[in-house]
Amino acid sequence: MRLRHIEVFHAIYMTGSVTNAAEFLHVSQPSVSKVLAHAEQQLGFALFERIKGRLIATEEANLLFGEVDKMYQQLRSVRHCALNLKNKSSGKITIGLAPALGFELIPQAVARYNKLNPQVHIHLQTMHHDEVRQALTEHKIDFALMFSPPPQPGIKQQLVCLSQLVMMYPRDLLPEIPTHVSLDQFEHQEVIGIGDSGPLGDLLWHRLTEDDIAINTNITVQTYFIAARLVAQNIGVCAIDEFTARGNLSDKVAIAAIKPALNFNLTVLRLEDKNLSQIANDFLELVIEFSNAKHHTPESQPIT
Numbered sequence: 001m002r003l004r005h006i007e008v009f010h011a012i013y014m015t016g017s018v019t020n021a022a023e024f025l026h027v028s029q030p031s032v033s034k035v036l037a038h039a040e041q042q043l044g045f046a047l048f049e050r051i052k053g054r055l056i057a058t059e060e061a062n063l064l065f066g067e068v069d070k071m072y073q074q075l076r077s078v079r080h081c082a083l084n085l086k087n088k089s090s091g092k093i094t095i096g097l098a099p100a101l102g103f104e105l106i107p108q109a110v111a112r113y114n115k116l117n118p119q120v121h122i123h124l125q126t127m128h129h130d131e132v133r134q135a136l137t138e139h140k141i142d143f144a145l146m147f148s149p150p151p152q153p154g155i156k157q158q159l160v161c162l163s164q165l166v167m168m169y170p171r172d173l174l175p176e177i178p179t180h181v182s183l184d185q186f187e188h189q190e191v192i193g194i195g196d197s198g199p200l201g202d203l204l205w206h207r208l209t210e211d212d213i214a215i216n217t218n219i220t221v222q223t224y225f226i227a228a229r230l231v232a233q234n235i236g237v238c239a240i241d242e243f244t245a246r247g248n249l250s251d252k253v254a255i256a257a258i259k260p261a262l263n264f265n266l267t268v269l270r271l272e273d274k275n276l277s278q279i280a281n282d283f284l285e286l287v288i289e290f291s292n293a294k295h296h297t298p299e300s301q302p303i304t
Contacts, residue, residue: 103247
């Protein structure tokens, strides 16, 4: 049976007549009758019998309908998917992201995108660098947003924006609230360490080693968010990414750019041999727009 045969057979079986089937399919009655006759000719047996002016399904038709209905539902699913892609009004985007992006950048992008595309489902999943490749290859996420990820075979990278590490410090420590600091200013301060912090941790420790700067690190945490909250308790200072710093500013803490700058890239990761859907591309363009519009030299004043 051809797809058109399946559509007509299914419509007649469900509606009980050629007239109703034609109305359901938005075609003429003669067209439905012609397709039905052709389907029966191809199959070699009748699908319906006309009894007292009504179409009654044959035993063969009843047996065939179970399989036809499965195919019909799959056909509907394909059509709905194609319509969603055309209209970009619904669908699903699954994104892996560094936890730091959950404070400000991604929530703002989601809010704007959701307002424009309320039918699109967005799933956000925080993850670390070593989880991204598997998530992409298993198609668990459409793309990931990470900080300066190392190159990996089969994974395509695209720059979103250039950012930097900043120093978050208690305001009481530096009452003059400088906008720029150097790492050697904090040799005798408690510097909260970030264990297993990936490329950004490597960036910081390479600079400390290169400049022969010794710092005290008696407190180590797993995430930059916890480090920022500890700074707010006046426990120490921390060199963290600008996204986390801006998302955790208060009247107790301030941030300053580190001189010389410790720059890193916010990067999109996706499979090299798989194109993003249109809705995923649209969301990514919005993220790029927000990140570049808001990215500038760190402010020392809290954001209200």
